Amino acid sequence: xxxxxxHSFLPHTDPEASLAFYRDALGFEVRNDVGYGGLRWxxxxxxxxxxxxxxxxxxxxxxxxxxxxxRMIAEMMAKGTFATIxxxxxxxxxxxxxxxxxxxxxxxxPTDQPYGIRDCAFRDPAGNHVRINGGA
Numbered sequence: 001x002x003x004x005x006x007h008s009f010l011p012h013t014d015p016e017a018s019l020a021f022y023r024d025a026l027g028f029e030v031r032n033d034v035g036y037g038g039l040r041w042x043x044x045x046x047x048x049x050x051x052x053x054x055x056x057x058x059x060x061x062x063x064x065x066x067x068x069x070x071r072m073i074a075e076m077m078a079k080g081t082f083a084t085i086x087x088x089x090x091x092x093x094x095x096x097x098x099x100x101x102x103x104x105x106x107x108x109x110p111t112d113q114p115y116g117i118r119d120c121a122f123r124d125p126a127g128n129h130v131r132i133n134g135g136a
Contacts, residue, residue, distance in 0.1 A: 012042070013074075018042065039061050077128070106122060
């Protein structure tokens with residue numbers, strides 16, 4: 001079987017702040033930016049991986065989400081427990097320094113983990129957990 005990841009979705013609460021984080025702090029390119037009904041979907045991805053994208057989306061755009069579910073999603077996003085993405089880089093320390101210099105919220109400085117990797121973590125402007133593994 002030949003399967004690859006094409007799109008992954010992360011919620012955003014402020015499209016401009018999320019765009020700045022993924023474009024300016026992480027260095028992703030903007031591939032699409034679509035507005036509809038006062039909402040906005042932004043597709044970004046690593047410049048050297050044109051077939052892999054992250055879609056930043058309004059978390060409550062689905063009309064089937066109830067008001068209680070909307071509140072729960074907002075609470076989980078605020079705590080940083082709603083969504084996660086794991087990225088990889090050959091030099092986690094240099095990547096950490098570059099991202100931290102943009103003012104991004106640090107969750108964990110570069111650390112050697114007992115399971116054999118060195119990683120760090122940030123929160124994006126919507127509260128999503130962005131973990132970066134070294135040694136890619």
